[in-house]
Amino acid sequence: MSATGWLLSMRGKMHFAVGARELVYVLPDEPEIHQVPLAPAPAPGVIVWEDRVVPVIDVGLLLGGAHEAADDRTTSLAAMSCVAGIVAYTSDTAADDGVELGALIFRKIPEQVEVSDDQARELPDELIAHAALFTSCFEHTDLGPVPVLNLAALFSRAQAALVRVA
Amino acid sequence: MRACQNAAPIRQAAQLASLCVGRLTLAVPLRDLQSLEPVLDVDTQNCGGASAGTIDLRTGRCPVYCVDESLAILKDPRPEHRICAILDGGDAGPFGLICGAVEALEGDGLASVGVPPCMRTPDSPLEGLTLHGRRVLCRRTGAAWARFMSAGALEPAGVERSERSHMLTELDPGMDEDCV
Numbered sequence: 634m635s636a637t638g639w640l641l642s643m644r645g646k647m648h649f650a651v652g653a654r655e656l657v658y659v660l661p662d663e664p665e666i667h668q669v670p671l672a673p674a675p676a677p678g679v680i681v682w683e684d685r686v687v688p689v690i691d692v693g694l695l696l697g698g699a700h701e702a703a704d705d706r707t708t709s710l711a712a713m714s715c716v717a718g719i720v721a722y723t724s725d726t727a728a729d730d731g732v733e734l735g736a737l738i739f740r741k742i743p744e745q746v747e748v749s750d751d752q753a754r755e756l757p758d759e760l761i762a763h764a765a766l767f768t769s770c771f772e773h774t775d776l777g778p779v780p781v782l783n784l785a786a787l788f789s790r791a792q793a794a795l796v797r798v799a
Numbered sequence: 800m801r802a803c804q805n806a807a808p809i810r811q812a813a814q815l816a817s818l819c820v821g822r823l824t825l826a827v828p829l830r831d832l833q834s835l836e837p838v839l840d841v842d843t844q845n846c847g848g849a850s851a852g853t854i855d856l857r858t859g860r861c862p863v864y865c866v867d868e869s870l871a872i873l874k875d876p877r878p879e880h881r882i883c884a885i886l887d888g889g890d891a892g893p894f895g896l897i898c899g900a901v902e903a904l905e906g907d908g909l910a911s912v913g914v915p916p917c918m919r920t921p922d923s924p925l926e927g928l929t930l931h932g933r934r935v936l937c938r939r940t941g942a943a944w945a946r947f948m949s950a951g952a953l954e955p956a957g958v959e960r961s962e963r964s965h966m967l968t969e970l971d972p973g974m975d976e977d978c979v
Binding site for chain 2: 678686690735
């Protein structure tokens with residue numbers, strides 16, 4: 634059995650994936666991020682999309698400490714060329730149909746990927762501490778292990794707690 | 800990709816006053832804005848604690864605060880900061896906040912949300928965000944800003960957040976209703 638998803642290239646040469654229906658929209662232009670003062674660095678602000686305030690998470694920065702040294706981890710979003718994508722996830726606290734929106738920062742446009750059951754593998758050791766942020770992990774032919782993001786956990790948890798374990 | 804029918808619930812906000820500090824826009828309920836005074840009237844020789852000075856009002860003297868875009872205290876107002884907005888600080892009494900521009904915003908054009916869960920930290924002074932056109936305002940009551948300015952945002956820019964977080968107020972979800 635196989636499923637399709639989106640392969641996300643984050644800063645720090647990190648790669649993650651989300652389900653095919655979880656990536657709603659990729660912003661065609663450089664995102665205008667409205668900084669929220671005193672927000673945690675991995676969640677620096679919000680973007681306005683379709684008259685909605687959508688929180689932005691820089692997963693590369695959030696989890697970068699768990700990966701090999703990356704030359705662009707410390708670069709501010711304003712200084713780096715990036716792409717933002719709107720993702721949707723379900724939440725118990727959301728209104729109506731339970732769908733919430735968030736935004737993720739990518740280094741390049743996401744690519745579609747098809748994954749079969751026999752590609753499943755364990756999370757890399759360096760991400761075990763963050764297991765709650767992932768639903769699964771698969772082996773990519775070229776990239777190695779690619780964790781699949783648990784968007785509800787990512788956007789519903791206070792970043793302060795995440796940063797402590799990062 | 801698919802269309803999304805809803806996202807975070809957006810509620811209409813009451814009338815607000817927006818206070819521009821560089822690219823950051825703070826917001827308070829319009830009823831908390833008492834008056835606007837020129838920065839030239841601020842006595843910067845008389846600054847104590849976190850304040851950048853004081854200003855004399857008909858009701859007495861009150862502290863004046865000045866912050867940067869990251870809400871760190873500034874002791875010296877920047878040239879673009881020309882207005883001292885006098886706000887109702889609740890139990891703390893009135894206080895001044897130096898800013899670049901002040902605007903009254905009608906409730907019809909405003910939509911508010913709470914601070915997204917992933918952005919909540921114990922030291923955040925915000926109760927929510929309000930969307931006005933393409934602008935995002937950082938919202939809290941005058942009383943809450945007064946507490947933050949006087950008790951928390953004491954250190955000049957550059958002080959690590961963790962060093963000052965113990966001094967700051969906890970996020971108070973109950974405050975959110977003040978502006979809705």
